[in-house]
Every structure is written in C-alpha cells, then in structure tokens.
Amino acid sequence: VALEFISDLSGLKPEDMDGFFEGWPVPPSSERRLAALKGSDVCILAVDGGRVVGFATALVDGALMAYLPLLEVLPEWHGRGIGSELVRRVLAALEGTYSVALCCDEELAGFYARLGFASVEGLVRIDRSPLP
Numbered sequence: 235v236a237l238e239f240i241s242d243l244s245g246l247k248p249e250d251m252d253g254f255f256e257g258w259p260v261p262p263s264s265e266r267r268l269a270a271l272k273g274s275d276v277c278i279l280a281v282d283g284g285r286v287v288g289f290a291t292a293l294v295d296g297a298l299m300a301y302l303p304l305l306e307v308l309p310e311w312h313g314r315g316i317g318s319e320l321v322r323r324v325l326a327a328l329e330g331t332y333s334v335a336l337c338c339d340e341e342l343a344g345f346y347a348r349l350g351f352a353s354v355e356g357l358v359r360i361d362r363s364p365l366p
C-alpha cells in the first residue's frame with residue numbers, strides 16, 4: 235500500500251496517536267495529543283494503509299513567523315524519508331513565511347540542516363508538572 239500524505243484530520247481518533255510521543259518524561263494522553271494536532275494551523279499526516287505513521291505540525295501568525303512544534307515518525311518507519319517529506323510539505327504550506335523556527339535536540343541539527351535550517355541561540359521554558 236502506498237504511503238499517503240494528508241492534511242484532513244476529520245477521521246483522526248485518539249487511538250491513532252498510540253506509539254507516538256515516545257520518550258516524553260510525562261507523556262500526554264491520547265486525547266491531548268489529538269488536540270495538539272487538531273489545534274495546529276498546519277498538520278500533515280503520513281498514512282500507510284490507513285495507519286498514521288508520522289505527523290508534522292506548524293503554528294503560524296499569517297504574516298511573518300511560523301513555529302514547528304511537532305514532528306514524529308513511528309520507529310518502524312524511520313529512515314525511509316518520511317520525516318524529511320513531512321517537513322518539506324509543512325514548509326511548502328508555509329511558503330512566503332519569513333522565519334520558521336523549531337526546537338530540537340542537538341543531535342538532530344544535521345537532519346534539519348539538510349532541510350535548510352540553521353542553529354541559533356534559543357530559550358525555552360518547559361512546565362514539567364503532570365499534564366491534566
């Protein structure tokens with residue numbers, strides 16, 4: 235079955251989020267994960283035979299700036315170009331945006347550099363209390 239990239243989230247269910255958000259210290263509930271995708275201005279899903287195997291999201295101000303909060307591909311689908319394609323498709327949806335920012339672990343800087351991102355100094359504030 236061919237891999238599809240879709241932006242229609244209407245059929246997405248909380249259980250489609252199972253297997254994602256690996257390694258989060260306080261993993262959000264499936265409902266909260268789904269809310270994050272549905273609340274994003276841009277969300278692209280990678281779907282393989284009806285199964286969601288990856289997604290990428292963007293928040294935008296509609297004039298200058300965008301932020302990419304989430305990118306994840308299920309481990310069994312890593313290394314097949316899906317993550318890169320998700321980022322390329324989100325960037326295509328953001329065409330004309332001045333700045334597209336994201337936060338990532340240092341080891342992923344090379345992955346994003348190939349997609350045109352450069353490292354800058356940044357600050358982030360994380361609330362580590364349990365999510366409701």
Ligand SMILES: CC(C)(COP(=O)(O)OP(=O)(O)OC[C@H]1O[C@@H](n2cnc3c(N)ncnc32)[C@H](O)[C@@H]1OP(=O)(O)O)[C@@H](O)C(=O)NCCC(=O)NCCS
Nearest residue numbers: 305306307312313314315316317318319337338341342345
């Ligand atoms: C990052 C991620 C989305 C990449 O998805 P993917 O579909 O495997 O990506 P692609 O197949 O397009 O690209 C894989 C390339 O990225 C590199 N890469 C992926 N994850 C990496 C990591 N953690 N550290 C270093 N390189 C990494 C691979 O080495 C590979 O390089 P190669 O093509 O030279 O072999 C995926 O590893 C993932 O979901 N990771 C967990 C969640 C995460 O870290 N998300 C990013 C948050 S900012």
